[in-house]
Amino acid sequence: MxxxxxxxxxxxxxxxxxxxxxxxxxxxxxxxxxxxxxxxxxxxxxxxxxxxxxxxxxxxxxxxxxxxxxxxxxxxxxxxxxxxxxxxxxxxxxxxxxxxxxxxxxxxxxxxxxxxxxxxxxxxxxxxxxxxxxxxxxxxxxxxxxxxxxxxxxxxxxxxxxxxxxxxxxxxxxxxxxxxxxxxxxxxxxxxxxxxxxxxARKEDMNGELRKFIEGEEDKPKKGYILLPSFEDVNWSKRKYAEAFMTQYNEQDL
The missing domain is CATH 3.40.50.280 (Cobalamin-binding domain)
Structure with a gap:
């Protein structure tokens, strides 16, 4: 070949x-x-x-x-x-x-x-x-x-x-x-x-349900999105960083 x-x-x-x-x-x-x-x-x-x-x-x-x-x-x-x-x-x-x-x-x-x-x-x-x-x-x-x-x-x-x-x-x-x-x-x-x-993805391009969820106006959407701590949060808080990592790890397809 x-x-x-x-x-x-x-x-x-x-x-x-x-x-x-x-x-x-x-x-x-x-x-x-x-x-x-x-x-x-x-x-x-x-x-x-x-x-x-x-x-x-x-x-x-x-x-x-x-x-x-x-x-x-x-x-x-x-x-x-x-x-x-x-x-x-x-x-x-x-x-x-x-x-x-x-x-x-x-x-x-x-x-x-x-x-x-x-x-x-x-x-x-x-x-x-x-x-x-x-x-x-x-x-x-x-x-x-x-x-x-x-x-x-x-x-x-x-x-x-x-x-x-x-x-x-x-x-x-x-x-x-x-x-x-x-x-x-x-x-x-x-x-x-x-x-x-x-x-x-830009926030304005997201559907209304997801956008409100990210902005904290609504509870978890029906489709099952998971919201990680923001970059600003994980940058300043070791606890938030650990929470983000744990969520990422637990959501992997192993």
Whole structure:
């Protein structure tokens, strides 16, 4: 089985002039199921989508990001198999000397907070293309969370990255559903009923029942929403942070 396209030349050999999905990864491209980028891209390929991979792009320039052109449906982004900050630094916050997921073990081939950096770049270069983030870095930072490196509580990675949608956990099922909706012309901001996804929503765009619930005007809605403490609450109160974490943990599908 041939590798997925990583250059324009690879696309030309397949007779492609455009991708459906562009996958940006913080890891080197390894076509093996122990790597999330291999599973997700091959799964999309098996459904007939044209997928290309940009592995470890130079985030200081535009060239690597635009090398395969603008994708038709979406840009998919992951920092790799581990959080980019864990990848870069020891528990003592000292830089690591090697990166096991880069060619030759060479370190610093991805930026700190790679998902945020890659997504900001993709949003800048492909302004009207949906950007979907996933993988361990996005999954573990989807809510307000304590960041060891900054020694503070940070907002959801959706806020800093400005991604349109976040897929958390194992993303095989949701990515195929999302791909199907996108290929049908459904706008990304209308794909809000998918298990295993998270997105930012403006209060004015919510239905009246949910909006009143969030504002504290009504009790729990009929549909069974759960309201977590706000970022401001978990930022200032350790008890509220613990309550939020306990709720998140108890609501996981294990």
């Amino acid at each position: 041939a590798f997925l396209p990583v250059t324009r030349e690879d696309m030309m050999k397949r007779g492609w002039d455009e991708l459906d999905f562009l996958y940006i990864s913080g890891d080197a491209y390894v076509d093996h199921p122990s790597f999330g980028h291999a599973i997700i891209t091959r799964l999309l390929e098996s459904e007939g989508y044209r997928v290309g991979i940009v592995a470890q792009p130079d985030w200081r320039k535009d060239d690597d990001f635009v090398a395969l052109g603008k994708p038709r449906l979406a840009v998919l982004i992951s920092s790799g198999v581990i959080d980019s900050m864990v990848n870069h630094y020891t528990a003592s916050k000292k830089p690591r000397s090697e990166d096991l997921y880069s060619p030759g073990g060479k370190s610093h081939r991805r930026p700190d907070r790679a998902v945020i950096v890659y997504t900001n770049k993709a949003k800048q270069l492909f302004k009207d293309v949906p950007v979907i983030i996933g993988g361990i870095e996005a999954s573990l930072r989807r809510f307000a969370h304590y960041d060891y490196w900054d020694d503070k509580v940070r907002r959801s990675i959706l806020v800093d990255s400005k991604a349109d949608l976040l897929i958390y956990g194992m993303g095989e099922k949701p990515i195929l559903e999302i791909a199907r909706y996108l290929s049908m012309g459904v706008p990304i901001n209308k794909i809000q009923n998918m298990r295993g996804t998270a997105f930012l």
